[in-house]
Amino acid sequence: MPAQPHLPANAPNIVVIMLDDVGPALPDTFGGVIETPTLSRLAQDGLSYNRFHNAAMCSPSRAALLTGRNHHRVGNGQIAELANDWDGYTGRIPRTSATVAKVLGYYGYATAAFGKWHNTPANETTAVGPYTDWPAGEGIGFDYFYGFLAGESSQWEPAVVENTVRVDPSHGKEGYHFTEDMTNKAVTWMKQVHALTPDRPFFMYWAPGAAHGPHHIFKDWADKYKGKFDDGWDAMRERIYARQKQLGWIPQNTQLTPRPDTLSGWEDIPEDEKPFQRRLMEVFAGYTEHADVQAGRLLEALDELGIRDNTLIFYVWGDNGSSAEGQNGTISELLAQNGIRTEIKDHIRAMNELGGMDVLGSPKADNMYHAGWAWAGSTPHRSTKLVAAHFGGTRTPLVVSWPGKIKPDQTPRSQFHHLNDIVPTIYDVLDIQPPKLVDGISQDPLDGVSMTYTFDSPEASGQKKEQYFEIMGSRAIYQDEWIASVFGPRIPWKAGLDPAIFKWSPDNDLWELHDLSQDYSQAKNVAADHPEKVEALKRAFGVQAEANKVFPVGGGLWSAVFHPEDAPSNPATEFQFTQDVVGVPEFTAPKVGARSNLVTIEAELRPDSEGVLYALGAFSGGVALWVENGKLTYEYNLFEIERTRLESSDPLPSGKVNIEVETRKVSSDHAAPLDVVIRIDGKEVAKGHVPRSAPLAFTANDAFDVGKDSYSPVALAYFDRKPFAFNGKIESLKVEYLK
Template sequence: MTEKKVISRYLNKLSVFSTVAVMASAFTLAGCTSEVSVQPASDEKVKSVSMSTNDTNVIYIVMDDTGFSDFGSYGSEISTPNIDRLADNGLRYNNFHATPVCSPSRASMLTGRNNHAVGMGQVANFDYGEEYPNRRGEIAPEAGTIAEVLGENGYVNYALGKWHVAPTHEITPAGPFHNWPLGKGFHRYYGNLEDSSDQYRPELTRDNSSVPMPEKEDYHYSEDIVEKAQQYVVDQVSMRPDQPFFINLSFGAQHMPHQVPKEYIDAYDGVYDEGWDVIRQQRFEKQKELGVIPKDAKLAPSNPGIIPWDKISEEKKSVYTRFQETYAGFLTHTDEQIGKLLETLEETDELDNTMIVLISDNGASSIGGENGSTNQTIAYNTLTETFEDVEKKADLLGSESVAPDYPAGWAQVSNTPFQKYKNSMYGGGIRTPLIVHWPEKITDKGEVRNQFVHVSDITATVYDVLGISPPKTIKGIKQMPITGISFADTFDDAGAVTKKKTQYFEMSGNRMIYHDGWKAISVHTKGKPFEQDTWELYHAEKDFTELNNIADKQPQKLKQLVNLWEKEAKANNVYPLTDNFLNALGNLPPDNPRARKTFVYHPEMSHLGESATPLILNRSYEISIPVTHSKEDEGVLLALGNDKSGYTFYIQDNKIVYEYNTGVTRYQIVSEQELPEGELAVQFIFEKTAANQGVGNLLINGTEIGEVEMKTLPFKTSFEGLDIGQDLFYPVSPAYAKLGEFPYAGDIGKVTYEFEEASISTLQ
């Protein structure tokens, strides 16, 4: 950083302090002795702004579902030159631990505290109800985020990309907004609030408002958020060069859907023809060469269900390799975007004094199953696509026509050298890359650090190196202690003793505890009492990939760790435990905003995210749509979803059509007679007859015009939300796919959803 810029920042902070002091003096002279309105939200603000001369910028780059070995600097054959540049000029950590799924990792990273303690015991899509206060999908206000803290210390804060730490039922055009980025300390936000995003047609939010998809040829979401990040940086250093910034840049990559232009996929043609067993072994050997893993580390055996490559047919090999070529191309494309941001930092003279932290929020996902998946909804609902179905769409991988995830065999490669995957307590679920790049402070460039680090330690480290003491109160709310522990001493000391002695883990009833080089992992069977769990014991300090279970040989050590887990769990609000996972998506506790018997939507309503729409899964319901119709009027009356799954009501050729697409089967009711003109009461009545199935009836003015027996999706209807009078983003029905948004030409009245009961429980 130039001397001029340092002086400018210092003088600006003196100016801020002087302004506050002058205003306070003016109030005193006027006879006002009570606390004045210019007082900061916390007692520490004036002191930190006036005394600190810290000008270091901070950037968090968060990858999604990216395995330990996926970067070139961690042993991969995938081209990631910009990420590797960060590693070569910074530090790589090989003993970093995230939580097994995304929302808890993000909540922990943003707050510097354990995820259950701040209220994020599960992903933000799930609301387990008031009996599970640690699993309601939001960060407690007692756990201020790094943006809130840095904002009180003179920083400008920007968030871009995936958020996913607000209850997804709150993602509505009317909020509430207190859990959105601007409600958590960020000054600007641009990205997607949900768990994942289509890369070509994302549901975007800018600050507190939804925005239409940019009309740009060859649009890609990863490119878009980085372009916005570049703009934020340039604007900041141009207008306020004296003020440091914090950026939270969170990619949708490498979460499904894996979507990237074809040229990136074709760049890996032939690279994976030898198959996942060979590639995994090659990565393992490369990791040893790079020093990313110890020389005596053992490669975990193949995970259950992974078929050896030499036992797979040539037809399947061809399709499976195309999935991995797509995944690799997607990652290279993401790396390219990171490179663009680095170029901007260099051009603005901000790179050297910017602390960049890059992680993956959890390990690689196996949800693609044996054959891989071309439809995100099918995979998410734990349904299976046959190989024949997948093969038909293999040439479309990477395009907007499919929403793919690769086969589990390739996810195993991503997690080399560990066993298991995302959502697991084993290394494949929680051991991910961590790179710290900070040219002004890191001198041991390119080295590997093996100290135990937890995702909660990252923000604690930032506070440490910036010399910031988190305030005791934020917005008048007393703050809980920061439980993360700084690992800043490892920046210049490879032999620094690990300060993080103990760290608990829990996800969906699966448990793990780390303590002083040892790990204990519970083995839980869903539905069984937790008291019946068995525990495995690993001396992680000597057993890098946790393969040698010595529970029988060290019973006292195991007992010590299990007791320690109990202590940590009680201290961090982990109880009560539950092993419910996807079925929690259908849980509507009484105080959930979706727990209503009646929903009434005006036709002018903005696009509504799927997770905030009326829950029609596995229950009876009615939908009423009043319209004023002329025989020339065509268009969509109501649509929820996209071309991968969802339901729609539309009028075409003066006939009304209802369609429900599971991604596997498309159900349809078409009126035989043309519609009369005038006022029409369109009504759809679904009667549940068994689990995830029932009978749907379509009526016009009280007269039944068609019936269909349907099997319905069990967990999530779609990854696109609800529109009235049009179908934004992807069309639900191919019948109007070439007609754009296909808005209805007539008038639509108030749309009503009716249910027999408001709240339902799926956690029994």
């Protein structure tokens, strides 16, 4: 039998909108530089919160939002791709913490999620599951899902999933953009629910990939911002700060925190590099505005259906602060995650070889802006995404709108709140008691508190008395208007890995202390004046860490830094594929670009044979082997910065052949070089040296394919012929890891 509703009369529809990697200072709604008409409309219609917080990182924030619990308690102390075996870092939401979708479904709601997911174990995302931790799986509880499972994606050629089925990649055709696609699906779903079950309320979670890297947008959207960032990030920060005060979004006594010594100022950027840096920000701005405008289409649909007044909307402006992971500005942003150092001139050279400045934002780049722009996007706060110690990483504007029930009020709500408070607020609105049992499983208590007390009272005393933060050793503890914090061992905007991190111990960290009743932006460290308060808050953090499975502090660094070989992946050492195996997510695929391996292909060739034999990754980085013009060609694409091309010396034979590609790591060094030898029927036909390799991954959401290159093509040579399917027959493709 279907679940019977147990809801108050006229229960509202509920829509949660959350953008990705957008700093608190960016929307013009609150003094920023990016036009956000949808956020502004909702702010005019509802309430805004200027001391709302996230977990400083994607998967952790999303897990907290969806469950009402702290992120380590629900296994998401690190992103899903870098999960490990520590209890707080498994990347798996436990059944003891049912999601809001699961609970509302039992109360009679229709539920759907659209866009970026990022809360499924990375090694369980193949076409054969298991589906238990997929959004539309039994464990998570959404009725419908349309989006991508990974932490980021190309917006032009995404690997999209509908429920548990991978969508044919042909959807990424000319004029396609994923944010528009997911919005089309969301609007259609709302209309179907309203038409087929008009008395049934719905819950929608709409979370686009925007504006996480790569920054992909149509040229005309980026062009809207031409010239608006010409004076750089330092000046942009000053302008935003003045505007925030003018609007009353921040207190008048707020101090503008200084730029860190480790981050370049605009005056430090050579003049010949500045056009590149400016365009990166223009593209990001256009990408972000485009996402906000797409969110506006949801409001238009609600208006059209006549149900806007009884729809409760939470618009969360960002799952964390602006991302500094582009570091010095990049044409291919996973360089940073792989810890590979490069020179900006190499990025500009690669860009120019591909067609110049208009390449940025296009399918031929996975560009991401300089960390200076991310820092400016966090005005007036310190730091960026991945820093859980500072509000530049953890503070995000929230707008709540419910026209039929909440009276609009332009006075900012300044009570201290967190993403884990949204679920308790929903339950409070619906007069639902948090369930003690779900599917027969005892439930963990909620960590969040309801925010409904703020709806009618902007000056009400805050009811959230304590909240901890921790991401990869960066951490903080809030308690009654005090916050103690530790920056942590990593500086997100610095390229490469500092060897000092391998000697780091949380026991040696120096704690800061800030009195938030007088210091909105964490500008004044008063630890020296209140040593007893520091010690008390350190003890409080320890209590919270123990209760929420945070220990070991810095546990999220295990797969990210100390042991990348332990990152979730397919544990096999041998793989056997046929020509039918395509779209294998990279984190579950053989690491033919990172480990010593032997690829053996049994194929049948004809004189007119052409096409891809196998490919891993995308145009932004990957490795591929293909047949063209009677030759065998291999390319190792190191994030568009270095391309190593090998070509067979003799014309290919016809008939059945045995092709071997042997790859050997030259050393155990980070990003170690590779030696590659290609043989046909035992005869060496090509060999070469790859100067640097990708130790972690080429992409987050592209794939390994046999017989074609299904999403973004690895090589420019067949870019206009994608997926460049092999027109012959591949009997088998075997991959073996070598010692």
